[in-house]
Amino acid sequence: MGVQCIDKIFLNGLTCKLDLVEKFKSHKIGNCKFSTILNTTCSELLNSASTVSESHEHGDGNKQIGLNSPSDLTPGVYEGGFKVWECSRDMIEFIENELKLTGPVDCLDLGCGSGIVGIYLLKLTGSNVDFQDFNHNVLKYYTLPNILINLKENNESFNEIWNKAHGRIKLISGDWSNFPNDKKYDHIFSCETIYNTDNYSKLTDILLNCLSPNGAAYFAAKSYYFGVGGGTQEFQDFIKDLPSRPLICEQIKVIEDCVERNIIKITHNSS
Numbered sequence: 001m002g003v004q005c006i007d008k009i010f011l012n013g014l015t016c017k018l019d020l021v022e023k024f025k026s027h028k029i030g031n032c033k034f035s036t037i038l039n040t041t042c043s044e045l046l047n048s049a050s051t052v053s054e055s056h057e058h059g060d061g062n063k064q065i066g067l068n069s070p071s072d073l074t075p076g077v078y079e080g081g082f083k084v085w086e087c088s089r090d091m092i093e094f095i096e097n098e099l100k101l102t103g104p105v106d107c108l109d110l111g112c113g114s115g116i117v118g119i120y121l122l123k124l125t126g127s128n129v130d131f132q133d134f135n136h137n138v139l140k141y142y143t144l145p146n147i148l149i150n151l152k153e154n155n156e157s158f159n160e161i162w163n164k165a166h167g168r169i170k171l172i173s174g175d176w177s178n179f180p181n182d183k184k185y186d187h188i189f190s191c192e193t194i195y196n197t198d199n200y201s202k203l204t205d206i207l208l209n210c211l212s213p214n215g216a217a218y219f220a221a222k223s224y225y226f227g228v229g230g231g232t233q234e235f236q237d238f239i240k241d242l243p244s245r246p247l248i249c250e251q252i253k254v255i256e257d258c259v260e261r262n263i264i265k266i267t268h269n270s271s
């Protein structure tokens with residue numbers, strides 16, 4: 001697990017290229033509008049990046065993996081970050097309409113992918129947000145550009161945006177088993193991350209170590225992931241079966257669809 005260092009050379013290269021991008025993908029979620037960079041832009045950014053140290057980092061031997069492959073996930077290599085998944089939309093609507101979070105608080109977007117949940121928190125609640133993804137290339141060539149284009153106002157340059165925002169942002173890559181446990185978060189948000197039951201103990205360890213005593217974690221996910229096996233029901237059962245029940249979970253939202261989607265809330269069990 002590594003904190004991504006965004007140095008001046010990398011940032012200048014990225015912002016120069018972003019200045020030339022004319023077309024973004026638009027998303028309207030609740031009352032909010034977001035933009036994400038297109039896969040083609042992401043691919044160009046990756047191609048033009050220096051390969052020296054970056055291609056050796058965890059899970060990114062092939063820099064383009066996930067961008068141009070027919071499969072959404074390649075377990076242990078690429079975990080789906082280059083895409084906006086359905087439940088992240090549910091999470092934003094939930095934060096906006098039900099949680100009504102007013103910041104600033106310390107938040108973690110766990111398994112952030114595009115980062116739109118964290119971007120909502122940065123922009124609309126003024127919170128500090130750590131963005132975590134399995135793949136460092138997702139963070140540097142998809143999440144970060146998305147942060148910059150969504151924070152842009154008027155004629156501000158991307159460098160100015162970064163200078164204003166970087167003290168409130170951290171980009172953390174790698175497997176959940178190595179997540180740093182030196183910080184406590186008021187809120188942890190995580191969308192479409194509980195499809196693989198093999199990861200459940202890693203996720204609950206992060207909650208136990210990194211959720212502040214009065215904090216709350218919210219997971220948005222499908223009730224069941226066909227062909228993979230996990231889902232909100234499995235995850236809740238796993239949490240309820242943890243020895244001495246250190247965490248409490250409740251399902252706080254049901255979204256009926258072909259496959260039901262849910263939001264679950266998890267807190268420390270203080271009793």
Ligand SMILES: C[S@@+](CC[C@H](N)C(=O)[O-])C[C@H]1O[C@@H](n2cnc3c(N)ncnc32)[C@H](O)[C@@H]1O
Nearest residue numbers: 079080081084085088111113133134175176191
């Ligand atoms: C299906 S994507 C969802 C992305 C985003 N949250 C969304 O809803 O659009 C799953 C995310 O979980 C992260 N992830 C999955 N397994 C992981 C693991 N073992 N360690 C760290 N991150 C992991 C991936 O990096 C990926 O961004």
